[in-house]
Amino acid sequence: MQITLRQVGKRFNHHWIFRKVDAVLQSNAPVAITGANGSGKSTLLQVIGGAVEKSEGSISWQLNGETVPDEQQYPLLSFCTPYLELIEELTLLEMLQFHGRFKPWLPGLDANSIIALMGLEAATQKQIRAFSSGMKQRVKLAQSILSAAPVLLLDEPTSNLDTKGIEMYHQWMQQYTHDKLVLIASNDEQEISFCQQRISMAEYK
Numbered sequence: 416m417q418i419t420l421r422q423v424g425k426r427f428n429h430h431w432i433f434r435k436v437d438a439v440l441q442s443n444a445p446v447a448i449t450g451a452n453g454s455g456k457s458t459l460l461q462v463i464g465g466a467v468e469k470s471e472g473s474i475s476w477q478l479n480g481e482t483v484p485d486e487q488q489y490p491l492l493s494f495c496t497p498y499l500e501l502i503e504e505l506t507l508l509e510m511l512q513f514h515g516r517f518k519p520w521l522p523g524l525d526a527n528s529i530i531a532l533m534g535l536e537a538a539t540q541k542q543i544r545a546f547s548s549g550m551k552q553r554v555k556l557a558q559s560i561l562s563a564a565p566v567l568l569l570d571e572p573t574s575n576l577d578t579k580g581i582e583m584y585h586q587w588m589q590q591y592t593h594d595k596l597v598l599i600a601s602n603d604e605q606e607i608s609f610c611q612q613r614i615s616m617a618e619y620k
């Protein structure tokens with residue numbers, strides 16, 4: 416999997432958030448987007464994921480050497496962001512079963528084994544609305560990292576996690592993302608410590 420950015424820019428009204436971003440993102444080479452608060456990390460992640468329209472430049476997705484048309488990119492993508500909402504009315508088990516129906520899990524995983532991986536067995540039949548922020552973050556990470564999608568976009572992945580949750584994140588990134596293209600927006604060095612390549616938003620003002 417490869418995503419190529421050429422001279423990508425985004426503006427809101429007359430204000431440019433970033434301009435002329437060039438980057439080549441590939442599987443097995445996790446990349447971090449770094450920068451100050453408000454520098455545009457989340458916006459760049461959303462532009463790459465197609466959730467926000469770019470204002471200039473081009474973004475091309477290639478799978479096995481073939482260009483992926485825009486409308487076929489979404490099924491290849493899994494996303495974990497602070498603004499992603501879980502379905503609060505569902506229990507944890509219902510939520511994971513529902514998610515698995517339209518986005519398959521990685522081979523060998525199912526709703527019950529994922530609940531065990533998250534350490535949330537006691538909350539299997541609990542509605543998501545009753546979850547703490549850290550429990551919700553574990554579910555969001557599971558939905559994104561453990562889905563069989565080749566592109567993984569993470570925005571502040573360890574926010575609200577306790578020490579065990581942060582260990583879980585690192586373990587999952589090591590174990591389950593080998594073949595994925597991984598892009599992480601973060602200012603927290605411990606959550607991007609394994610990323611060799613960095614995109615620093617300060618360079619694109």
Ligand SMILES: Nc1ncnc2c1ncn2[C@@H]1O[C@H](COP(=O)(O)OP(=O)(O)OP(=O)(O)O)[C@@H](O)[C@H]1O
Pocket residue numbers: 427432450451452453454455456457458459600602
């Ligand atoms: N929908 C929008 N309309 C107008 N401005 C926006 C919109 N979304 C984001 N912005 C602006 O774009 C800039 C970049 O925001 P963004 O959330 O991408 O930054 P960030 O680097 O992820 O910040 P943080 O580290 O605080 O999460 C900010 O000035 C923000 O106010």
